[in-house]
Amino acid sequence: MSDTKSHDVAELDMRERAADFLVSRHTFRWTEALPWLIAIACFFLFPNRMTFGNQLLIMVMFALSLDLIMGYAGIVTLGHAAFFGVGAYTVALASLQLGWTEPVSGLVAGGVMAGIFGAVVGWFILRYRGLTLLMLTIAFGAMLQESGNLRSDITGGYDGLPGLMFDPLFGYFQYDLYGHTNYWYVLGVLAIMFYIVRRIVYSPFGQTLTGIRENVRRMHAIGSPVHRRLVTVYAISAAIAGVAGALFTQTNAYVTLTVFDFDNSAKVLVMLILGGTGRLYGPFLGAAVYMILEDYFSKLSPTFWQLGIGLLLVLAVLFARRGVLGIAEDAGGWFAAIKSRGASAPRRLVWKREYWNALGASALDGAIIGFIAGFAVNLNQAGFMTTYVTSMPARAILFTLAGAAVGAGINAVYLLITSRTSVEEQTS
Amino acid sequence: MTAPALQIEGLNRSFGALHVTRDINLTLERGARRALIGPNGAGKTTLINLVTGALRPSSGTVSLNGEDITASSQADRARRGLARTFQVNQLFRGLTVLENICMAIGERDGHNNNLWRSAGSRREVIDEALDHLESLRLVGDALKLVRNLPYGRQRLVEIAIALAQRPRVLLLDEPAAGVPSSESHLILDVVAGLDPDIAVLIIEHDMDVVFRFAKEITVLVQGAVFTQGTPEEIMANEDVRAVYLGQEGHQAAERGGQHG
Numbered sequence: 001m002s003d004t005k006s007h008d009v010a011e012l013d014m015r016e017r018a019a020d021f022l023v024s025r026h027t028f029r030w031t032e033a034l035p036w037l038i039a040i041a042c043f044f045l046f047p048n049r050m051t052f053g054n055q056l057l058i059m060v061m062f063a064l065s066l067d068l069i070m071g072y073a074g075i076v077t078l079g080h081a082a083f084f085g086v087g088a089y090t091v092a093l094a095s096l097q098l099g100w101t102e103p104v105s106g107l108v109a110g111g112v113m114a115g116i117f118g119a120v121v122g123w124f125i126l127r128y129r130g131l132t133l134l135m136l137t138i139a140f141g142a143m144l145q146e147s148g149n150l151r152s153d154i155t156g157g158y159d160g161l162p163g164l165m166f167d168p169l170f171g172y173f174q175y176d177l178y179g180h181t182n183y184w185y186v187l188g189v190l191a192i193m194f195y196i197v198r199r200i201v202y203s204p205f206g207q208t209l210t211g212i213r214e215n216v217r218r219m220h221a222i223g224s225p226v227h228r229r230l231v232t233v234y235a236i237s238a239a240i241a242g243v244a245g246a247l248f249t250q251t252n253a254y255v256t257l258t259v260f261d262f263d264n265s266a267k268v269l270v271m272l273i274l275g276g277t278g279r280l281y282g283p284f285l286g287a288a289v290y291m292i293l294e295d296y297f298s299k300l301s302p303t304f305w306q307l308g309i310g311l312l313l314v315l316a317v318l319f320a321r322r323g324v325l326g327i328a329e330d331a332g333g334w335f336a337a338i339k340s341r342g343a344s345a346p347r348r349l350v351w352k353r354e355y356w357n358a359l360g361a362s363a364l365d366g367a368i369i370g371f372i373a374g375f376a377v378n379l380n381q382a383g384f385m386t387t388y389v390t391s392m393p394a395r396a397i398l399f400t401l402a403g404a405a406v407g408a409g410i411n412a413v414y415l416l417i418t419s420r421t422s423v424e425e426q427t428s
Numbered sequence: 429m430t431a432p433a434l435q436i437e438g439l440n441r442s443f444g445a446l447h448v449t450r451d452i453n454l455t456l457e458r459g460a461r462r463a464l465i466g467p468n469g470a471g472k473t474t475l476i477n478l479v480t481g482a483l484r485p486s487s488g489t490v491s492l493n494g495e496d497i498t499a500s501s502q503a504d505r506a507r508r509g510l511a512r513t514f515q516v517n518q519l520f521r522g523l524t525v526l527e528n529i530c531m532a533i534g535e536r537d538g539h540n541n542n543l544w545r546s547a548g549s550r551r552e553v554i555d556e557a558l559d560h561l562e563s564l565r566l567v568g569d570a571l572k573l574v575r576n577l578p579y580g581r582q583r584l585v586e587i588a589i590a591l592a593q594r595p596r597v598l599l600l601d602e603p604a605a606g607v608p609s610s611e612s613h614l615i616l617d618v619v620a621g622l623d624p625d626i627a628v629l630i631i632e633h634d635m636d637v638v639f640r641f642a643k644e645i646t647v648l649v650q651g652a653v654f655t656q657g658t659p660e661e662i663m664a665n666e667d668v669r670a671v672y673l674g675q676e677g678h679q680a681a682e683r684g685g686q687h688g
Contacts, residue, residue, distance in 0.1 A: 015558055018526055018570050022548025204534045205543045211531050214520040221480065221518070222532040222593055223506030224540065232543075 026202040035284045039187055043180075050179040054251045056291050057186045058244050061193055063272045063283035065240035068197055070269075071278035072206060073233050074213030075126070079137030080241055081264035082121075082144045083114040087242025088249040088259045090114070092161050093154070101167045107189065107246045114242020115235045122234035126227060129216075138262065145260035152257075160256030164249065182251045189247060193240050198280055200236065209233055210278075274316055276323025285324045314369060318362070318410070363408035370403015371396065431494025433458045433627035434479070434510075434597045439488035441478055448474050449485070450652040456597060456627040463638040464631045466648035467671065472631045473515060475648070476599050480512050481505050492597065507536070511595030513586045515602045515631075521575040525566060525585055528574060529557035532592040560592050564618055580611035587618055598622070600630040604637070616641070639663065647671075 042053055062084055069075040087110035094100035094109060125136040148155040155161070168174050173181045200206050208229055211219050219226050249255045258264070267290070275286020290309075297308035320327050434456040441449035448471045456462055464472050477483040479490055481502040489498045497505050520528050533553050534540040548554065561567045564584050569577060574585060583603060590598055603619055604612040616637055622628060632638050638645065638659070645662045647654040649671055655662070662668055 014567050014570060015555065018558060019548070019551060019554050021524075021571050022526070022530075022554060023546070025548065026546045200543050202546050203543050204540045204545065204547045207527065207531060207534070207547045208540045210523065211520050214522055215518050217482075217514070218518040218520065218589070219535075220482070220502040221506060221512055221514075222535045222589065223503045224535050225503050 032281075035281060036191070043183055047178065047180070050183045051251075052291075052295065054179050054182050054186050055248075056287060057183075057190050058247050058251070059268065059271060059287040059291060060283050061186075061190050061244040061247070062241055062268050063275070063287050064190075064194065064197055064280075065237045065244065066268050066272050067277060067280075067283050068200065068240070069234055069237040070272065071282065072201060072213065073209040073230060075230065075234065076130075076134055077137040078134055078262065078265045078269065079139075079141035080237075080268055081260055081262070082137075082141040083118055083238035083241035084245035084248070084264065084268075085144060085148075085257075085260040086114040086117050086238075087111060087245030088255050089148070089155065089245075090242070091246040091249045092164055092255045095164050095166065096161060097154075101165055103166045103169055103185075103250055106166070106250065107243055110246030110249075111239040111243040114245065115239030117242075118238020119231060119235035122231040122238070126230040126234060138265075141260060141262065141265060145257055148257050148260065155257060156255075158257050160254060160258075162254050164253045164255070166250055166253070179251065186247055186251065189243065193243060194280070196236075197240070200233075201280065205229070205232075270313060272323075274312075274320075274323055276325030279323075279325050282323055282325050289324060315410070318365075359408050362410070363404040366407020366410075367400045367404035369407070370399040370401070430458070431491070432456060433460065433493060434629070435491040435494075436475075436479065437489050437491075439475075439478060439490065440486045441474060441483060442486050448651045449478060450650070452488070452648075452651075452653055454646060454653070456629055458596075458627055459624050460627040460629075461641060461643045462627075462629050463642035463645045464629060464648060465633075465635075465638060465645060466654070470648040471651040472648055473601060474651075476512060476601055476629075476631065479599060480510060506593060509594070509596035510599070511590040511593040511597070512599040513590050513601055513603055515605055517579075517582050517586055519574045519582060519585055519589070522573065524571050524573055525561065525577070525588075526554070526557055526570040528585055529560055529588055529592045530554065532589045533557055536593050557592065560588050563591075564588050565614075578611075580607040580614065583607055583615055584618065587615070591622075595626060597627045597629070600628065600632075602631050602633065604632070604634065 039053075039057070043050070046053070062080070065083075066077070066080050070077065090110040090113040091106045094106055100106060100109070121140055125133060125140065128136060149157055152158075166175070169181060169185055173185075175181050201209075208219065208224055211224070212226055212229065216226060245259060248259065271286040271290045272283055273286070274290055275284065275288075276282035293312060294305065294309060297305035300308070316323070322329070432455045434454075436452055436454040439449055439452040440447070452475060454462075454475075464475070466472055474483065478485050481497070481500060481504075485498065489496055491497060492505065492508050492510055495508070497508065497510075500508075520531065523531075530547070530553055531540070533556055534547075537553075539545075539550065539553065558567060558570060561570055564587065566581065566584055566588060569581060574582060577585070583606070587600070587603060590600075600619065604615045607615060612634075619628075619630065619637075620641055630638075630641065632641075642659060644656065645659055646656045647662065647668050654671065655665060655668060657665070
């Protein structure tokens with residue numbers, strides 16, 4: 001090592017750097033303003049699509065609540081729609097049964113009610129982890145939905161409660177047909193929720209959530225009340241999901257039991273994974289990409305739009321495990337690497353046996369997906385391809401082959417991109 | 429007379445028909461340096477898990493500073509001053525070394541219940557964490573992710589976390605396990621230089637370390653205390669040689685000879 005004097009200086013420097021490092025994580029960066037500016041710009045760019053915009057922002061909020069427990073604390077759930085539903089029905093029933101039509105206090109009530117549900121349920125189920133926990137979250141969601149269905153005299157069942165009335169916002173702003181008032185309302189609430197989540201994530205409490213996800217044994221060993229922490233964050237997350245649900249009811253003036261659907265829980269999970277879990281802006285990106293593509297596909301092919309979403313998911317699972325934000329980070333790192341070593345360094349692509357194996361495996365994956373897709377089309381007996389290829393076996397073969405080609409092709413491109421860095425690392 | 433730092437009385441634990449811990453009595457006085465040795469499968473790690481509360485005993489009691497903690501949770505025991513390291517690293521691999529240490533300090537002082545204040549805004553926590561790292565010569569690695577450190581350094585982080593808890597009783601489960609012998613002296617120096625007020629129980633296979641570090645040795649065989657005594661007594665004990673030193677001690681001596 002070096003002599004003591006320079007060592008001391010280095011160490012003082014280290015202390016400053018360490019403090020700076022920890023603090024710099026929470027300081028606001030200008031890039032963080034970007035999503036919000038885009039959201040504001042959308043208001044002026046697409047004034048006719050504000051109803052869609054409202055739904056999108058609500059899903060962002062819903063995904064954000066899930067990110068808090070899944071991305072940070074590592075609680076995987078397929079029943080988060082339960083809390084969305086509790087919030088949605090709290091507002092609806094308060095308006096219908098109690099005449100409580102003031103929107104902002106209704107929102108608070110929806111959040112508090114969902115938070116209480118979250119705390120109680122969490123206290124029971126968060127003793128378990130992994131698959132057991134996953135099953136319990138599904139079971140709880142289904143139970144709530146069924147109890148709503150049993151008392152369809154109150155909840156309106158799957159026909160729903162239409163024509164809910166709410167007071168003007170702050171007693172002044174009237175709602176319009178295009179959802180313009182609502183857009184600002186939802187965006188404002190999202191900003192508040194986001195601020196809360198951001199504070200929590202960067203607090204010592206938030207750090208312990210990451211600790212629980214990373215290594216729960218160590219958390220126990222350093223004296224962390226793991227169960228209490230998990231229940232706390234679960235209740236907070238449930239409350240935010242409840243606020244999102246309450247906004248859903250208020251902006252639609254209508255609610256049905258479908259808000260509790262398993263589909264809804266799965267969809268928000270997919271959005272979050274698509275955007276990137278454990279990142280504050282993953283929910284924004286994921287919800288936006290998912291909902292815009294869903295909107296696009298459903299116009300393109302009203303029968304088969306789910307196929308497009310399915311393909312998107314397959315692609316995400318194969319190539320973007322860390323979500324769109326993960327890709328962005330990788331790309332950023334790649335460019336930084338090129339910059340630092342000069343762009344002209346020649347890179348040789350070494351085709352190895354592993355690559356051929358990888359290609360073969362992805363071709364097989366593609367073939368299986370293609371076969372299933374072909375099978376689905378055959379079952380439907382309608383739609384694209386059926387008019388051109390008439391025999392069922394022919395369609396099945398065609399889809400299988402096409403799937404294999406697409407799978408191998410995509411993976412080849414992927415390997416070409418990644419091998420630029422990874423092969424070099426392996427060989428050098 | 430003050431109560432011993434750690435006292436284990438009549439501890440038993442069975443997994444079904446398998447009786448892995450049999451009637452163990454063990455006392456650590458304040459500042460004790462005790463080694464726990466025994467052949468593989470003797471129940472050493474099980475004993476640590478029983479003491480820390482990761483496992484519940486079938487019968488018997490564990491007391492920390494005179495208070496019965498047999499029914500306490502792991503977290504509660506940790507807050508009362510019982511710290512451990514793991515045989516296989518249990519670290520927050522995706523966080524920096526500094527954050528690993530701050531996590532333990534925050535848990536000890538109760539900062540970690542705070543939902544609103546920024547982590548890293550408490551300068552005294554960072555300073556203390558860096559002090560701990562400095563004592564283990566890890567300051568240079570403070571801002572590196574744990575998973576990017578070589579295994580030997582990760583072992584040191586494991587000890588640093590335990591020290592950041594400011595324990596009164598420290599259980600070290602094979603602190604140098606998996607570390608090449610060229611680096612293990614770093615870890616053993618740290619172990620030898622621990623605060624003399626802390627009572628230390630160390631599980632170790634390397635007999636050189638055991639005889640150099642420990643003032644008392646407990647030999648565990650098939651879940652029961654075979655014998656206890658000073659290193660000299662244990663070394664002279666023919667029965668211990670037969671069951672334990674005869675096999676592994678010989679190998680350890682050979683290993684030591686190769687590298688020494």
